[in-house]
Amino acid sequence: MNLAVRDIRHSAGRFAFTTVGIGLLLMIVMGMGGIYRGLIHEATLLVDTVDADLWIVQGRTRGPFAEVSRISGSLEDRARAVPGVAEARRFVSHTIQREYQGRPLRMVVQGLSWPEDRGEWVPLVAGRPLGRSHYEMIADTSLQLPLGASVRLGKDLYEVVGLTRGMVGSGGDGLAFFTVADAMAIQFDQPGEAIRLERAARRARVEAVDLGRLQPQLLDRAEGLVSGIPALGGTQISAVLVSLAPGADPEAVRRTFGTWPDVTVYSTEEQRELLLSGMVDKARRQLGLFRALLIVISTIIIALIVYTLTLDKVRDIALLKLIGARNPVIVALILQQALLMGAGGYALAWWWGRYAFPRFPRLVLVTPADLASLAVIVLVISTLASFLGIWKAMRVEPNTVLAA
Amino acid sequence: MNITAPAITVEHLRKVYGSGHTEVVAVRDASLEIARGEIVGLLGPSGSGKSTLLTAMALINPPTSGRITINGEAVLDGPRALVDLRAFRRRHLGFVFQKANLIPFLTALENVQIAMEVNDVAPWAARTRALELLGYLDVEERARNLPAALSGGEQQRVAVARALANDPTLILADEPTAALDSTRGRQVMELFARIAHERGAGVLVVTHDHRTLDVFDRILDVEDGAIQCRKNGSAAPEA
Numbered sequence: 001m002n003l004a005v006r007d008i009r010h011s012a013g014r015f016a017f018t019t020v021g022i023g024l025l026l027m028i029v030m031g032m033g034g035i036y037r038g039l040i041h042e043a044t045l046l047v048d049t050v051d052a053d054l055w056i057v058q059g060r061t062r063g064p065f066a067e068v069s070r071i072s073g074s075l076e077d078r079a080r081a082v083p084g085v086a087e088a089r090r091f092v093s094h095t096i097q098r099e100y101q102g103r104p105l106r107m108v109v110q111g112l113s114w115p116e117d118r119g120e121w122v123p124l125v126a127g128r129p130l131g132r133s134h135y136e137m138i139a140d141t142s143l144q145l146p147l148g149a150s151v152r153l154g155k156d157l158y159e160v161v162g163l164t165r166g167m168v169g170s171g172g173d174g175l176a177f178f179t180v181a182d183a184m185a186i187q188f189d190q191p192g193e194a195i196r197l198e199r200a201a202r203r204a205r206v207e208a209v210d211l212g213r214l215q216p217q218l219l220d221r222a223e224g225l226v227s228g229i230p231a232l233g234g235t236q237i238s239a240v241l242v243s244l245a246p247g248a249d250p251e252a253v254r255r256t257f258g259t260w261p262d263v264t265v266y267s268t269e270e271q272r273e274l275l276l277s278g279m280v281d282k283a284r285r286q287l288g289l290f291r292a293l294l295i296v297i298s299t300i301i302i303a304l305i306v307y308t309l310t311l312d313k314v315r316d317i318a319l320l321k322l323i324g325a326r327n328p329v330i331v332a333l334i335l336q337q338a339l340l341m342g343a344g345g346y347a348l349a350w351w352w353g354r355y356a357f358p359r360f361p362r363l364v365l366v367t368p369a370d371l372a373s374l375a376v377i378v379l380v381i382s383t384l385a386s387f388l389g390i391w392k393a394m395r396v397e398p399n400t401v402l403a404a
Numbered sequence: 405m406n407i408t409a410p411a412i413t414v415e416h417l418r419k420v421y422g423s424g425h426t427e428v429v430a431v432r433d434a435s436l437e438i439a440r441g442e443i444v445g446l447l448g449p450s451g452s453g454k455s456t457l458l459t460a461m462a463l464i465n466p467p468t469s470g471r472i473t474i475n476g477e478a479v480l481d482g483p484r485a486l487v488d489l490r491a492f493r494r495r496h497l498g499f500v501f502q503k504a505n506l507i508p509f510l511t512a513l514e515n516v517q518i519a520m521e522v523n524d525v526a527p528w529a530a531r532t533r534a535l536e537l538l539g540y541l542d543v544e545e546r547a548r549n550l551p552a553a554l555s556g557g558e559q560q561r562v563a564v565a566r567a568l569a570n571d572p573t574l575i576l577a578d579e580p581t582a583a584l585d586s587t588r589g590r591q592v593m594e595l596f597a598r599i600a601h602e603r604g605a606g607v608l609v610v611t612h613d614h615r616t617l618d619v620f621d622r623i624l625d626v627e628d629g630a631i632q633c634r635k636n637g638s639a640a641p642e643a
């Protein structure tokens with residue numbers, strides 16, 4: 001005869017209420033793990049999806065995800081000339097926060113190396129890749145921009161032609177893909193007055209040096225477009241992504257780049273590691289500690305609940321001892337109830353989580369492996385938590401039955 | 405089972421509660437013997453030590469000194485247990501107390517059944533016998549009810565059924581009829597007598613009910629923690 005189940009059936013309401021409480025607690029534990037996984041997933045999403053073999057970044061920097069990396073746009077062409085390189089693309093990425101229809105619009109502006117890269121590799125859920133060299137964008141659904149919407153960024157209007165889902169940057173902000181030229185135009189957009197002032201300042205600087213006095217045409221150039229000044233015209237990009245030709249020796253290609261003193265080269269795996277060890281690491285430890293705390297708290301709470309349930313049954317336990325029940329019968333009663341509560345709470349947590357987690361602003365990623373490890377944790381803490389109750393039950397004297 | 409040995413022998417049992425100035429001598433020096441097939445009544449004024457003596461014999465209240473032998477086997481020497489008391493209880497003893505003390509989350513049937521299951525009787529066999537016992541005590545139609553749904557008398561009869569479940573050597577009952585009307589009370593007492601005579605169990609019943617004294621083979625008077633013997637049928641003692 002299973003005593004645990006019969007006792008639960010007898011006080012079903014109370015048991016259900018307790019299980020609901022444990023379920024909520026476990027859902028938070030589960031969510032904490034999910035937030036951590038989501039953080040890693042989102043942080044490395046871009047590195048993983050752009051699918052490059054090597055990242056060429058500014059010399060002695062850790063790359064565009066860790067800090068500011070500035071290299072000359074011409075590096076793209078230099079990289080293409082290296083044997084074993086199949087393709088080299090510009091990588092331009094920066095986060096902006098603007099306004100759209102009265103709400104803040106925070107996005108990661110991602111440059112695509114038009115015309116080689118039109119964003120065909122970007123997983124679209126609607127629309128198409130970029131079709132023109134200007135004024136088009138692919139936006140993530142999290143930015144809440146519908147297909148066909150026009151967004152003013154800087155001085156130009158950009159039309160949303162494609163939509164992605166779940167494409168976010170390491171900060172959790174939605175990605176928007178533009179051609180590199182557009183991306184830079186958005187980044188370096190300056191108000192007209194600032195440009196006028198800068199041109200005036202440039203003219204003043206040129207007038208102050210002997211070259212300006214010797215070459216009066218320079219004064220006209222200084223007042224014109226930036227691109228019209230040959231010496232200042234080079235574009236600055238964040239990184240160059242290199243894809244290797246099939247059969248090329250990655251180490252050999254790396255060695256070649258390694259001899260270039262102005263850049264540093266990383267493999268995708270190294271970029272990933274830098275991302276995780278740098279910016280994600282603190283968040284990970286933060287969440288990890290929080291999770292550990294929650295597990296300890298859950299254990300204590302379950303222990304107290306089991307202990308109170310045991311206190312309520314002291315008389316029944318005494319009676320069982322009186323009629324000669326062996327200790328395993330009594331231990332099983334308490335342990336099974338603790339395990340059933342743990343299992344019930346776990347099931348509820350999982351079930352609620354399926355509805356609750358997708359509604360969170362950032363990705364909560366509950367992996368099967370995490371579910372399995374949490375199941376083991378629940379098993380362990382339920383068992384640990386029942387020790388207090390069992391300890392109490394073992395100390396109950398059978399003659400407690402007779403106490404009024 | 406040892407049929408010829410007495411169901412229980414108690415020698416010079418003494419029980420002192422507390423110590424120092426709170427010390428209470430509940431049982432001073434009690435010696436008694438109950439044969440198998442014998443039903444014995446235990447009478448005495450309130451506070452004379454009847455329950456203390458009974459719980460000591462029930463192996464749930466260790467005496468300060470004295471020896472208890474059950475079915476020929478030495479069980480207690482003072483507070484020291486000579487056998488596994490819990491195993492001994494489930495194999496040899498049956499209890500009925502003033503309050504029925506049923507497990508609230510088990511049905512009447514399960515309350516009887518569990519006593520057998522803890523004594524390693526197979527569940528289906530335990531169930532069959534439990535139903536039989538409840539029928540014997542005229543409560544089988546309440547077998548599937550929880551104790552809370554039973555009247556005091558019905559609960560008490562379930563408790564009696566539980567006490568009988570493992571065919572015990574010794575049945576100890578402390579005022580089992582206190583919650584029953586006189587007719588039911590008498591029925592339970594007669595049932596105890598029948599169990600003693602038909603099944604060969606030793607039965608000890610603490611009672612205040614002078615109307616049922618005729619069922620006993622022997623009556624022991626407890627006074628101030630000591631036992632005075634008297635023959636059955638003599639006048640009721642002054643309370």
Ligand SMILES: Nc1ncnc2c1ncn2[C@@H]1O[C@H](COP(=O)(O)OP(=O)(O)OP(=O)(O)O)[C@@H](O)[C@H]1O
Pocket residue numbers: 421422428429430448449450451452453454455456457
């Ligand atoms: N747990 C205890 N601690 C201290 N003293 C106790 C305890 N149990 C009983 N006593 C004392 O021991 C004495 C005998 O008590 P006991 O319960 O055995 O009497 P009784 O004969 O059963 O009385 P009643 O007829 O009222 O049930 C009483 O003086 C009582 O106060």
Ligand SMILES: [Mg+2]
Pocket residue numbers: 454455456578
């Ligand atoms: Mg008493």
